[in-house]
Amino acid sequence: GTIEVGFLTTANRLLSKTVATGDVFVFPRGLVHFQQNRGHGPAAVVAAFNSQLQGTQAIAMTLFGATPPVPTDILAKAFRVGSGEVEHIKANFAPK
Numbered sequence: 001g002t003i004e005v006g007f008l009t010t011a012n013r014l015l016s017k018t019v020a021t022g023d024v025f026v027f028p029r030g031l032v033h034f035q036q037n038r039g040h041g042p043a044a045v046v047a048a049f050n051s052q053l054q055g056t057q058a059i060a061m062t063l064f065g066a067t068p069p070v071p072t073d074i075l076a077k078a079f080r081v082g083s084g085e086v087e088h089i090k091a092n093f094a095p096k
Helices: 059-064 072-079 083-093
Strands: 003-008 014-019 033-037
Touching: 033 072, 059 083, 072 083
Parallel strands: none
Antiparallel strands: 003 014, 003 033
């Protein structure tokens, strides 16, 4: 399948990519990350972890204040709210 993957750096910068069968993507340890099936059929992922020391991040600022922004539809689905609510929240975390 096709999956959109991404993570947010400690500077709240989004790095994302669409991966397909056979592709590899590495999430750095301790950073907020996501993956979502963007295809029309099933998709499978193999994940492996190399440490139990996950680190910490301020989740709200990381998710809603990232540059470029985390796609609204991903946040809406993750938090089970509407796109309008996500956009409202993002506006509160926009860089000043």
